[in-house]
Amino acid sequence: MCMRNALIAIALAVLANPVFAQGLGKHISESDVAAWDISILPDGTGLPAGNGTPQQGATVFASKCAVCHGENGKGATAAALVGGEPLTSGIETAKTVANFWPYATTLFDFTRRAMPWPRPRTLTNDEVYALTAFILAQNKIIGAEDVMNAQSLPKVRMPNRDGFIPRFPERIP
Amino acid sequence: MTHQRRALDTLEIAAGNGLLHRRAFLTSGAALAAAMTGYTLSDTASAQQLTDAPWSTKAGIPIPEYATPSSYEKHVVRTLTNPKGEPRTQHARTPHHLVNGTFTPNGLHFVISHSGAPDIDPAQHRLVVHGLVKQPLEFTLDTLARYPMQSRMTFVECGGNSAPLFSNEPVQANVQTIHGLASCAEWTGVMLSTLLEEAGIDPKAKWLIAEGADSLALSRSVPLSKALDDAMIALYQNGERLMPGNGYPMRLLLPGWEGNMNVKWLRRIKLVDQPGMSYYEARTYAPVLPNGKAYQFYFLQEVKSFLTHPSPGLKMSGPGFYEVSGVAYSASGRIAKVMVTADGGRTWAQAALQEPVLPKAFTRFRLPWKWDGGPAVLQSRAWDEAGNVQPTRAEVIARRGQTKTPVTNPTAFPSQHYNGPTSWAVARNGEVTHVYA
Incomplete structure (x- = not known):
C-alpha cells in the first residue's frame, strides 16, 4: 500500500513537472536562513532588536571607524560621513548621507553588512544602531539624545527623501 | 598591383573624407585586403628577403594543460586601478583596442569589485531562495547543474562606463580607459524563473533582493518582472566556469541591465514587496542631474x-x-x-x-x-x-x-x-x- 502510494506520488510529480529535473531545491525554513537574512527594507522590515544613542555611537566610531573615515566622520582615506555640498553644485558633487541618502535604513543596512571594511559583520546590532544614530546626529538629522531602534529609525525623514526621479518608471513594480 | 589599384579606384564613396560603401567588403575583398594599411602600436620593420626564422628550424615548446596567450601578447591585459587591493573599489578594464570580434576573453572581461574576489569553495557554496515564496529552497552548485541549462550571448556594462565623456573638456585617454567597463560573453546557466517557480511566488512579491557572498554582502533590488523575463543564474562564462572576478561559482545575469545589478558570488535571493534601497541603488548608482535631483533605478544600459x-x-x-x-x-x-x-x-x-x-x-x-x-x-x-x-x-x-x-x-x-x-x-x-x- 505504502509502495503503491509512493509510485502514484512519483507519477503525479512527473506529470506535474514535464521538465526532467525540476524540484531539486532542498526545502528549508526561514529560520535556517536567519543568519544570512540581513535585508532591511525602508519601512523598517527586518530591523533587529537593539538600540543605540549618538553618544554611544561616538565611542564605537572612535575605536572602529575613525581610522578610515577620520575623526568624527570628517573623512580620511574613506569618504566623509558628515556634511556635503548642495546637489545643485554640479553633477559631480560628492553624495553624502546629508545631501543624498533617501532612507536612514540604508545607513543601518550598509554599516551592518559591510563595515568595518576589514572585518564586516562583527558589529553588534546595538553598535550598528549607535553608529547610525551618531552619523545622523553629526549631520543634524536627529537630535543628540535621540535613540535609534527598530521603531524610530524608519521614521527618520532624510533631507533628500524626495530628491529622486525613477529613470524608467514603467519598469518599477 | 596596378590591377588592384584600378579596382580600388572604382570603390564607391559613401561619405565625406574617404568613407567607402560597406559593399566594398563583398565586391572588393581581396583587392581591399591587399591595399589595407593597418594600425600599428609602434613603427613596423621594413620588408626584407624571406628566410627561415629560428622557430621554424626546431621543435616548439611543449603544449601546456591550460593555454595562455603568446608571450608576444603580454601587453594585451586589463588596466587596474587598485592592484594592491587597498580598502576601496577595484576596476579592471577591457583593452578594446587590442582585441577584435564580439566576445571578450575571460581573462580580459572587465571586473569591478568593491572588496576583491572572494575565494569561494564551490562545494560549500549555497544559493538560497526565500522571502515571499511558498517554500524556501537551498541549492548547491551540483544541484543547479542538474537543471536544464540555457546559453546566451550578452554584454555586461558598468553603469559608470564611459564616464569621462561627462568632462567639460575631452579627457585624453584610450578606448580601454574610457569604455573598458563593458564586455561581452556567452553565459550558461539556469533560468532564474525555473527556481522561482519551484519555490512558488507569493502574489505579494514585486521585487527580489539579490545578495553576494563577498565581504560586503553586496545587494541589489531587481523587479520581479525582469527576474521572470530573462534573468539567469550563470555558472559558465564562454564555456568554462565563471572567473573569480566575475562571480565564481555563480552570479545573477540580467541581460542588458546595469552591471552592478548582476550580483556576483550570488548566495541569496529574497522575494520582497518593496525595493531594499541598498547602498548601491540608493546612493552609488543614482546619477545627479543638473537641477540637483537624481535618477534612481537606472536599470538599462541604453544603446x-x-x-x-x-x-x-x-x-x-x-x-x-x-x-x-x-x-x-x-x-x-x-x-x-x-x-x-x-x-x-x-x-x-x-x-x-x-x-x-x-x-x-x-x-x-x-x-x-x-x-x-x-x-x-x-x-x-x-x-x-x-x-x-x-x-x-x-x-x-x-x-x-x-x-x-x-x-x-x-x-x-x-x-x-x-x-x-x-x-x-x-x-x-x-x-x-x-x-x-
Whole structure:
C-alpha cells in the first residue's frame, strides 16, 4: 500500500513537472536562513532588536571607524560621513548621507553588512544602531539624545527623501 | 598591383573624407585586403628577403594543460586601478583596442569589485531562495547543474562606463580607459524563473533582493518582472566556469541591465514587496542631474557604440585603406544600424554589421576607409531594433549636464550612464586623440 502510494506520488510529480529535473531545491525554513537574512527594507522590515544613542555611537566610531573615515566622520582615506555640498553644485558633487541618502535604513543596512571594511559583520546590532544614530546626529538629522531602534529609525525623514526621479518608471513594480 | 589599384579606384564613396560603401567588403575583398594599411602600436620593420626564422628550424615548446596567450601578447591585459587591493573599489578594464570580434576573453572581461574576489569553495557554496515564496529552497552548485541549462550571448556594462565623456573638456585617454567597463560573453546557466517557480511566488512579491557572498554582502533590488523575463543564474562564462572576478561559482545575469545589478558570488535571493534601497541603488548608482535631483533605478544600459579601430594608441601608418571598426550594443534588443562619420558628423556612411546580430550583445561593425592623410574626426552612432537612437553628446549633456572643470583623473566617475558617441581625431602624423565633435 505504502509502495503503491509512493509510485502514484512519483507519477503525479512527473506529470506535474514535464521538465526532467525540476524540484531539486532542498526545502528549508526561514529560520535556517536567519543568519544570512540581513535585508532591511525602508519601512523598517527586518530591523533587529537593539538600540543605540549618538553618544554611544561616538565611542564605537572612535575605536572602529575613525581610522578610515577620520575623526568624527570628517573623512580620511574613506569618504566623509558628515556634511556635503548642495546637489545643485554640479553633477559631480560628492553624495553624502546629508545631501543624498533617501532612507536612514540604508545607513543601518550598509554599516551592518559591510563595515568595518576589514572585518564586516562583527558589529553588534546595538553598535550598528549607535553608529547610525551618531552619523545622523553629526549631520543634524536627529537630535543628540535621540535613540535609534527598530521603531524610530524608519521614521527618520532624510533631507533628500524626495530628491529622486525613477529613470524608467514603467519598469518599477 | 596596378590591377588592384584600378579596382580600388572604382570603390564607391559613401561619405565625406574617404568613407567607402560597406559593399566594398563583398565586391572588393581581396583587392581591399591587399591595399589595407593597418594600425600599428609602434613603427613596423621594413620588408626584407624571406628566410627561415629560428622557430621554424626546431621543435616548439611543449603544449601546456591550460593555454595562455603568446608571450608576444603580454601587453594585451586589463588596466587596474587598485592592484594592491587597498580598502576601496577595484576596476579592471577591457583593452578594446587590442582585441577584435564580439566576445571578450575571460581573462580580459572587465571586473569591478568593491572588496576583491572572494575565494569561494564551490562545494560549500549555497544559493538560497526565500522571502515571499511558498517554500524556501537551498541549492548547491551540483544541484543547479542538474537543471536544464540555457546559453546566451550578452554584454555586461558598468553603469559608470564611459564616464569621462561627462568632462567639460575631452579627457585624453584610450578606448580601454574610457569604455573598458563593458564586455561581452556567452553565459550558461539556469533560468532564474525555473527556481522561482519551484519555490512558488507569493502574489505579494514585486521585487527580489539579490545578495553576494563577498565581504560586503553586496545587494541589489531587481523587479520581479525582469527576474521572470530573462534573468539567469550563470555558472559558465564562454564555456568554462565563471572567473573569480566575475562571480565564481555563480552570479545573477540580467541581460542588458546595469552591471552592478548582476550580483556576483550570488548566495541569496529574497522575494520582497518593496525595493531594499541598498547602498548601491540608493546612493552609488543614482546619477545627479543638473537641477540637483537624481535618477534612481537606472536599470538599462541604453544603446551605445564606440570605435575601437582606430582609437588612441593605434597609430595610423600612413595614408591608405583602413578598416574602421567598433562595437555597438543595447539593452533593448538587437542593433539595427550603425552610422560612421569621418568628417566630424557632416556626412555619414552605414557600417556593415557582423552576423550574427544578437539581442543585448556586442555587435561588431566595420567600414572601409581611404584615409588621404589629412585631418579627420571619426565617430559612430547606433540604432537598436526598438527604435532607440544613440543620442549625440550635446543631447546627453543637455539632459545630464557636464563637469564645471575638466576631469583630471580618467578613471574617475563624474556621473554615470553616458551613452552618447565618442569622437577620435586623426592628425596628419597618424596620431589619434579624443575630441568632442
